[in-house]
Structure formats: C-alpha cells, structure tokens
Amino acid sequence: MAQPYIIVPPQGSDPADEWMKLGVEAQSAGNLPKAQQHYGQALRLDPRHALATQNLAILFAQSNLLNEALLTVERASMMDGVHGVIQMNWALMALEADNIDMALKVARRGVEITPNVQTRMALAMVLATAGMPEQAIPLYDEILKEEPKHPSAGPNSCFVQTLTTATPKDLLRQRTLWHTANAYTGVKAPHTNDKNPTRPLRVGYVGGDFKTHSAAMIFGAVIKHQSEQVMPYLYSTLAVDQEKDVQTKSFRAVAGDRWRDVAALDDEKTDALIRQDQIDILVDLAGHTNGGRLSLFTRKPAPVQVTAWGFAHGTGCPEIDYFFADPVAVPQDERQDYAEQILDLPCIVSYDPQAYDISGASLLPYYKNGYLTFGTYARYEKMSETCLKTFADILRRVPDSRLEFKDHGCRRPYSIRRIQGLMPDIAPERLLFSMATSHPEHMQAYQQSDLILDPFPHGGGVVALEQLYMGVPMVTLYGTQPSGRSAASALTVMGKTDWIARTPEEYIEKAVAMVQDFPALGKIRKTLRQEFLDSAVVKGYAPAVEAAYRTIWERWCQK
Secondary structure, rough: OOOOOOOOOOOOOOOHHHHHHHHHHHOOOOOHHHHHHHHHHHHHHOOOOOOHHHHHHHHHHHOHHHHHHHHHHHHHHHHHHOOOOHHHHHHHHHHHHOOOOHHHHHHHHHHOOOOOOHHHHHHHHHHHHHHOOOHHHHHHHHHHHHHHOOOHHHHHHHHHHOOOOOHHHHOOOOOOOHHHHHHHOOOOOOOOOOOOOOOEEEEEEEEEEOOOOOOOHHHHHHHHHOOOOEEEEEEOOOOOOOOOOHHHHHHHHHHHHHHHEEEOOOOHHHHHHHHOOOEEEEOOOOOOOOOOHHHHHHHOOOEEEEOEEEOOOOOOOOOEEEEEEOOOOOOHHHHOOOOOOOEEEEOOOOOOOOOOOOOOOOOHHHHHHHOOOOOOOOHHHHHHHHHHHHHHHHHHHHOOOOOEEHHHHHOOOHHHHHHHHHOOOHHHEEEEEOOOOOOHHHHHHOOOOEEEEEEEEEOOOHHHHHHHOOOOOOEEEEEOOHHHHHHHHHHHHHHHHEEEEEHHHHHHHHHHHHHHOHHHHOOOHHHHHHHHHHHOOOOHHHHHHHHHHHHHHHHEEEE
C-alpha cells in the first residue's frame, strides 16, 4: 500500500539545493528517472545532503525498491539525526516492508525529536498495525486537536476504534468529531424526486469495492439481485482500469450504463451527478474506510440515505437516515448511541459465495493428523492481547493440540514474536504460521482446522461467513460493538447460539467442550454449509433488503 511519504523541498539556495529543487519538481510530477538524476547531481556536490538523500529514499520506495529505500533513508538519518520528517518517512518505509520492529523504533524516535502531526501520524499507523490500537487512538486525537480536518487522522481514528473494546457510545463520540469538522455547511438543494410510493426505485451504492474483494462478498448478493422494483446505480470511488480490471466485471454487468466512476470527481460534482441520476436511496458501503465518501453524504444528494454492510458500524452523520443492522449487532438499549435510525434486516451481513468448485464437506482433520487443530484466519490486527492469551489457555486445556494462524501479517517476524511472547509456555511447534495465499487456497485452508477460534475484539467479518460456508464450526465472543458481533449475528440466525460466548472464560469452556466430541464435530461438517445457505443470512436476504427500501421510501413519500 502506498504510504503518505513527505517529500521535503530544499532549505537553502546553494548549487546542491538547486539540483534538489529540480529533483523535487520531477518527483512530484511522477518523473522518477529524471528526479533520480537530479538528486544524484545534488549529492555529487554535497554527499551529506540529508534531505536530498531522504527524498531519494522515497523515490526508491515509490519504485518498489524497498531494500534500497531503507538503506538510503537510514543514511539520511545518520547525516541528520534531528529531522523528524526523516524518521517519519523511515518508519513508513519500514512499515511497508513489514519490518514492524524497526518501524516502531524509528516512529517513536520521530515523535521524540519532533512531536508534530506528521510524526504522530506515522507512529499511530505503526501501532495499529503492530496490534496496539489503543495506543494509536490518543495520537490521532492529538493530531485532530491541531488539525480537525486532517484527511487521514479522522477516518483512521474511527476505524482503529473497531479494533478495540470501544462501545457504541465511544464510537459515536469519535464519529461526531469527524462530522463536526468535515460536514458540508453550504445550502442543500431540495429533492424533486417523484413521490410515488409504489414506483421502481433508483438506489445508488457508493464505495470502492465493486470488484473481487472480501467486502463485496457481503453486499454483492444485494446489488446483483434481479428485480423490476430496484434499479442499482454504482458510484465507484476508487480508480480502476476499465479495460484491464476484470475484477469489476460482474458488477459492471449488473450496472450496465448505470456504472459511474467518481474517483476523480469532487463532492460537488458527484453530488450533482447523483441528483442528475435522480437517485431515491443512496447507500454508503465504506464508512470511514478506504473508498468512503461520507463528506458527500453530508450534502444530502439523495432524499433517503443509508449505511450498510461494507463497514457497518454507524457513521456519526445525521444526514444518513438509516443504519441497516439487526437486534444482535445493535441491541435496543444501544440504539440511542447512533446518529442513524436502526432498521433491522434478518442479519447485519449477508454472503455472496465465490464461484469456486470446492466442497463444503470435509473430513475432521483430527482423524488424519492424530491431533486437534484450532484455526484463526482473520487479520492479525484483530487479535488483542486478551484474545491471544485466551487462545493460549485453550491450548493448555487441550494438550498436544495445534493452533494455525493464517494472514499476511504472519510473514512478519514481529507478529510471530508477539504471539509467542504472549504464550511463553506453549511449545513453538504447536503454533503454526501460514502466510497469505490465493483466495481459493485460503478457502481450502479453513478445512485444515477442527474448530475455528474467531478473533476478538474485532471478529472475523466476512472471514467468519466464509468459514461457515466451508462447513467448519467456530467459537466466537460477543463483542462490545458491531465489529465484534458479525459472527454472532449470523450464528443466531442459524440457530447456533451455543457457539457464542459472552466472556473469554466462557469462550475457553465452549472451545474445550466442543473438541471433546469428535463425532459431533465431524457430523457438523457434513451439513453446515447447507444450513448456512438455507438460513436468512443468505436465503431471501436480497428480497428483505428490497422490502426495507420500499418501507423507507414510503416513509419519505408520506412526509
């Protein structure tokens, strides 16, 4: 992922600075070969020019030469150890290279040297990736006190909260801060939509994941549902190459001439486009994540607005009328802590299976391996210290069992050391670390486990749905907010509430008890996929959403 590196302009006017100035201009224009030549000339005249050296390091990072970038930025730090921006860029390069130990060390030094917005931002990003989101949030708060409209700190702070035990009240407080700083304050044009309550509806979806992506598996079935009552318009907020990107093919086929690429359009132009399309209901699919355009929603481009599925945690935006959830994800006694009105669906999430020829029934791995295998396959960042210690307690209670972790984060030595450090008495050979693979292989990997341990405080999300689809039972902890309740919502609909724990202690007891009954575990794997597909998580979900659209449209027409 591209990092927010800061290219520094020259601070003087000597010949080396003049060459550096040319390098900055070329680099900013995207002409990296020319920029490298100019920086080379600057460093020929002044080999100790720290800022030219650090800009050259950024150039290497932009060219995907991370090792060369890290070597170069470290040289820049040796030439000037008191410039905070060098430490910041170094930390971000280390983060991109998955060297979390170095990133933490350098980012902390950057804040010590120059405690400003840039250095705090780098440290907050590293801390969240390292599994310490609670320490990142105060840094984001400090940044927002200085720059309330900071384009990354605001959304990041809202997202990072979902990796903690924050409550809906905490979420609303942070999201309200974002809204206060970023909401549109101009005049909102009235809506002239035809107030016929029974006519076909134009529903617009706003997000960046209209492609082969995990988030799309949650809302894909809704958008692809064929109906004469709903015409879907897709507003794609992230740039894609229409000719080369086959990942968007299925969504483009659904949208047809109602596909809208708004990645390069500002909110004013996108607002005008949505009004021109006469959208009746506008749906946010991204919230405070990459591709989100909540500032657009604060302009109220459509008469009825909804947030759902893609980042279903509430937005803090009163201009969004409804949050599609369910009573498990958002109980009645918490609904006052949302800016939106809660409208219940059968489940807060749904599932659109990928077209892989992979059976949902599998033999219990214990019979083949001779030992029990627990598995946790969600993002590493979702596993708190309490979560990992809970996993360790389960391993202690089930001797000779194994626990497989599988995620991109497992390629980082830091991640492995952190996990092993929280399980000091668990033999290393009992902890298995698998790296990311292709999606079909990832789906098959779920079946290597006898029992899934859903992470917390942020649950598996779409990963949990995939695991149920692959026929593998799980234990989940009911979280403090929707991010920790997706699996519980689905399991409740399926009638599997006995797989939901309310405390870490109960989580341990349930996991240990379930793996004592091998015949029962084996039997579950034969029928679980069909139970999942026959449940309201999947069956009849899209028509239920269509009915919800009709309900909220009728309410608006009656105003």
